[in-house]
Amino acid sequence: MDNLITANIRQRPIRSLVSVVGVALGVALVMLFTGLARGMSKDLERRSQNVRAEIIFTRPGTMDNVTSSTANLSTRYVEKLQATEGVQAAIPVIVYVLQGGAGFGFERIEGVDWQAYAGMNNMQLEEGHPPQPGEIVIDKVKARNNALTIGSTIALFGDKLYRVAGIYSPESGARIKMPIATMQEVLEAPGKCTYILVKAREGVSEKELADRIDKGIPGNKVQFTRDVFTSLESRIPYLGLFLKVLVGLAAVVSALVVMLAMYTTITERTREIGILKAMGASRGYIIGVIEKEAILISLLGLILGFAVALIAGALIHRYYDLVFEYGWGWAVTAAGIGLLGGVIGALYPAVRAANLDAVSALAYE
């Protein structure tokens, strides 16, 4: 193409590339952060849907978020809960959150009585046997993502190695499960758990059962499972706000990069702007030329940004087991940020160029 806009971009390839990368950075940041939040949230929701217990019984202050590692609830409540009318089963669970195996993100481990937990949640071991002391069971996704098989070992709680005894499905709760007794021993919390899952008998209303438990064992926290295992965005305080701030920052970064690039361009091309004016180019025409250049740069930045986000997301998922799920809504937002940032960033240099004095511009060295 032999037009001024593409020619200008080609004339300074490094600066154009830097501008494109600047826009791409903002777009990729938005896509990666929102994709991660959405992916982790959806992943948590998906796994939580397979927890069949209707009620979660905890101490106040526990289970406020998904990263809870406390084990301050006595397992003696299990007996009391089982004795409550309408309860089919009560199973204690310890949740422990540790740094991800690749040193990035986090990973949850649950300590459970495998037979009881699997029975409640309709889970089956596809390979291997239930975990014994020093052993764990993992779900199919974990096995596939980390290339683990029966007999593989995973280092948990420091350097202690645990052998994979079984691989189960469907995924439910944490991807790694070990005997609750083992976890109590490791955490030095005998007779303790994080929460107790309560399954109601068929035909019993969960609301009525929750009220009955609350009345029978007062001073504790009785929550519905569906409320606890909800999206990350609603459970992690200010995550939504954080994402919005991130989006704003991305917009500012894009706008600033484009503005600096276009400002430099305008300064370098002062004489050319003088020529355009001498040729009768209106202010609108000059602003249009500069804005079109910025839009083209932004479009290239968008393409690069989306590509980077997709590739980076896939690589991070592969090596760090974090789940990314991109939504159209955020993609449109990211595209809007990239384009709008470019257009707004170029506006000041464009208006400045359009207002240059033609004679001075022609004399510019």
Added chain:
Amino acid sequence: MGDKTKVTTHHLSPSLNMQTILQAEKIEKVYRVGKVDVPALRGVSLEVQEGEFVAIMGPSGCGKSTMLHLLGGLLTPTRGRIVLDGEDMTAASDAKRTDIRRRKIGFVFQRFNLFPTLTAEGNLRLAESIHSNGKDDPERRREVLKLLRLQDKMHHKPLELSGGEQQRVALARAVVTRPAIILADEPTGNLDTENSAIVLNMFQELNYRFNQTVVMITHNPEAAAMCKRIVQMRDGLIVEPAQNVQM
């Protein structure tokens, strides 16, 4: 009368009934430098007829360039009136003067002022794009490029061309939009003798074949001698306004 009709009448068929295309009346221009007023033009009057080829000569600092910028609507006079092809430039807003430039004026500069990133043809297309809001006229472009003997240079960028060729491209760019007048500021100032002669011949040919009106600033007496009329300036005034040259 519509612009298109005017252009066709004025520039494609030489006419014996010449009419005034440019009229400058008692033009004064005072620059403010710090707290001092510096007069550049002190009451210059000039009339250019359609199809004329006028040279403006004079020593450095006499106000030639200021005069050309005023005639082209790049500057506004402190006092006086300039009418181009029936349109009063002095009463017009900046936007209106820009519009008049777009429709009626072609500039040729000493330093060529081509867009270095565009090819010769790209420079012409840009002029067409500005002139007619994106529409181009390939036939006219070919005609002009042929006249200026640039057919085989149309895909070259300015830096791949000699000085003479660059100035011919600049001239082609100025003329491709069929302007009412071409204003040339020392068009041979950066050229050697041979290329100067070629470029001046092109100006003459355009003037002769298309009845193209040209006002040219020059220091070069040989260049001025190729014009139909020479206007001498000194100290912001026209001192010899009516020296006609025998062609």
